[in-house]
Amino acid sequence: MPELPEVETIARGLAERVTGDVIESVWLGQKKEPLKSAAQEIAVTLERSRIAAVRRMGKHIVFDLEKDGEARTHLSAQSRNKHGVNDSHVSQKRREVGHPTLAGRSARATPDRAQWIVHLGMTGRLQIATPEAEIEKHTHAILKLVSGRELRFVDPRRFGRLSVARSADFDAGGFEPLEIDVDRFIELFRGRKTPIKSALLNQKLLRGVGNIYADESLFRAGIRPRRRAATITREQLVKLHSSVKEVLREAIALGGSSISDYVDADGEEGFFQLQHRVYGREGEPCLVCKTPIKRVVISGRSSHYCPKCQK
DNA sequence: ACTATTTCCTGGATGC
DNA sequence: TGCATCCAGGAAATAG
Incomplete structure (x- = not known):
């Protein structure tokens, strides 16, 4: 059962392995319990985002995400299409369509920031896998990474939760036990x-x-x-x-x-x-x-x- | 404003 | 061996 030390260990391991990688597309399963934010919002927030950092807050794993202007252009195009979540694997060609204008880029020089929040609950696991690796039972989310790997969320008991924070930073509540005086x-x-x-x-x-x-x-x-x-x-x-x-x-x-x-x-x-x-x-x-x-x-x-x- | 209890989930262990 | 029952527990929901 992951508590602070286990989550810290996992977050450090993930930080080493996925920092700087870019989420290409997201698949989310049918089970609703693991999703604390709307499926569409999670998919749209994660897709085309760069993982700038992975860290722990309490028992939560926080992925700091950045999306540049070019990514946003595609994002809004995709949002208008209202694709179902399970169709949200983005095709290669769409990723290559178009280039941001100079004006567009300068107008949005600061990257969009968001966070992907993962709570592992009792039995949740985040695994890094190759696309060929067998998809385990109770897999609720698969993130395809530009590096060619996949980041998968597996949780048999479904006490774990996935969410995103966009307008404001995620608030984990309480004090960090290792920091409080x-x-x-x-x-x-x-x-x-x-x-x-x-x-x-x-x-x-x-x-x-x-x-x-x-x-x-x-x-x-x-x-x-x-x-x-x-x-x-x-x-x-x-x-x-x-x-x-x-x-x-x-x-x-x-x-x-x-x-x-x-x-x-x-x-x-x-x-x-x-x-x-x-x-x-x-x-x-x-x-x-x-x-x-x-x-x-x-x-x-x-x-x-x-x-x-x-x- | 607090505090206590119930509920959600599945797989492994246990009991008959 | 098979089948039913119990138990693990974080946090949200509900009740007091």
Whole structure:
């Protein structure tokens, strides 16, 4: 399940491989769940755009896109044609038609900017493939790249989401856990009656922390997941602030946690699952005190902790 | 304004 | 072996 460290790993891998490439055409599947923006809007925004950068925001992967004046000329021609999404593979010849006039180019010297936002949900994957490679079941989007490769979005459980941001930059909400300072961090939890575990999972507060890293952070900070956020001392929150950052940094360094079928952009597994101290260790001895690790459900999520080390 | 619960999804694991 | 049931969980929707 991709959380911040896994998404960071994937985004870095993709950045290495597709930055500078141009999206030639887009195919989107029939299933509607994976599409948060309208299919046509996604296709039109992506087609003929250059991938200027790939980065992570919370658990989202953000592709920064640029479209020059020439591309826009073709784009508007295509929009008028009202092609169905599944016909949106753009033919070679149309790509070569015409040249922008000098006037047209100077009038639009700044490239159009947009963003393609991908949330992987539970089982989403972005794979780089050759056109010959077999199309996997549950493939919901295929981007043909000018380099000749394809970028494919595969997601069996369809919890993942694709969207585009055009008029304004994408707002992922919340603070980046690796950037927030300790005072702001403490402020996030003031007056909150919700269990600290739930607060850590709330993306409007911190973006990117998921179930694994919430449990691991709370263990390192010695705080039980059910503790009401507002009752936690300043001192403990200072500890939690550093624990969250420590866990995330270590996980990123190891390429994330491969729990079920998570692999990075190169198909490589991460290794942080070997460092888990509580997550997935119900009944096993605490690595510090040997007390069996407990598992409880908090707001529908399994939560693991050591009843002796965490108060 | 908050907080808690339900819902969406499929595949793998489990049980009989 | 086959078939039904359960479980994983992020975030939006719904309810309180």
